[in-house]
Amino acid sequence: MTIDTAEDAVAKSDPDCHSRPLPEDLTGWALFLDIDGTLLDLAAAPTEVVVPEWMPGALERLSRRLDGALALVTGRALENADELFTPHRFAVAGLHGADIRFASGQMHMAPRSSFLDPLRNELASLAALNPGLVLEDKQAGVAIHYRLAPKFGDGLIAKLTNFAEASAGAFEVQLGKMVVEVRPAGANKGTAVTALLSQPPFQGRKPLAIGDDLTDEAMFVVVNAYGGRAVRVGRPDRPTVATAEVDQAEDVRNWLERIAA
Numbered sequence: 001m002t003i004d005t006a007e008d009a010v011a012k013s014d015p016d017c018h019s020r021p022l023p024e025d026l027t028g029w030a031l032f033l034d035i036d037g038t039l040l041d042l043a044a045a046p047t048e049v050v051v052p053e054w055m056p057g058a059l060e061r062l063s064r065r066l067d068g069a070l071a072l073v074t075g076r077a078l079e080n081a082d083e084l085f086t087p088h089r090f091a092v093a094g095l096h097g098a099d100i101r102f103a104s105g106q107m108h109m110a111p112r113s114s115f116l117d118p119l120r121n122e123l124a125s126l127a128a129l130n131p132g133l134v135l136e137d138k139q140a141g142v143a144i145h146y147r148l149a150p151k152f153g154d155g156l157i158a159k160l161t162n163f164a165e166a167s168a169g170a171f172e173v174q175l176g177k178m179v180v181e182v183r184p185a186g187a188n189k190g191t192a193v194t195a196l197l198s199q200p201p202f203q204g205r206k207p208l209a210i211g212d213d214l215t216d217e218a219m220f221v222v223v224n225a226y227g228g229r230a231v232r233v234g235r236p237d238r239p240t241v242a243t244a245e246v247d248q249a250e251d252v253r254n255w256l257e258r259i260a261a
């Protein structure tokens, strides 16, 4: 796999991707979809997101049309991604790529380490004392959200950074939108998309990845290397290796509803 620079990827990308970032005809494509900020609008807390009623069914129809080559690639825990789109289940990379369920049903789960327990307990106590903080336990990782208590952000980032540094390379810090977490080191959304692309029904298809956040850049690098298309949502003011952009999650939803009809 060749890793392109952002400039190389943009130069090599098909011109159509700027006028029409999201393709109307998905024949031969494989779809890698981020959830928060891409399919769903951000909400005050992880449990408060709204999944439009039509969406699980539309994803299912699209997945069937792609012979199953549709994966959710999310920072959320894998089981949590399933819950959001119940009753349908798709290939999923959860916990930023650390946990994978392939289209065949085969699972690759990161080890659950007791090294995380003291941090999880400490963050749970902090969240209990400060109702603005929301703990999200992802089993092999743990996140603390400060969207409703931004004053805690810097201190939490420092605390989790120290924890990761003391883990002798076992854990990494992942920053997100008003959230900081520690997750197992080594895996990311790029390694997960590479693994999914190595197996049917993704293998041999052209990858299209859509995401909005820092964690999505790793999968953008991979889809660029495979000659696919990386679409960033929300036009944030930071560099990206995405080759196309859309304004907001609503654009992704409108496209999805239309092409899945």
Ligand SMILES: O=P(O)(O)OC[C@H]1O[C@H](O[C@H]2O[C@H](CO)[C@@H](O)[C@H](O)[C@H]2O)[C@H](O)[C@@H](O)[C@@H]1O
Pocket: 034, 035, 036, 037, 038, 041, 042, 043, 044, 045, 046, 047, 049, 073, 074, 075, 076, 077, 136, 143, 145, 147, 176, 177, 178, 179, 213, 215
């Ligand atoms: O990779 P994603 O599917 O985009 O997941 C990234 C994180 O999304 C969630 O947190 C974010 O969305 C919440 C709901 O809108 C919001 O309250 C929070 O502030 C955002 O950071 C999710 O809870 C995390 O586990 C994901 O890592």
Ligand SMILES: [Mg+2]
Pocket: 034, 035, 036, 037, 038, 211, 212, 213
């Ligand atoms: Mg996202």
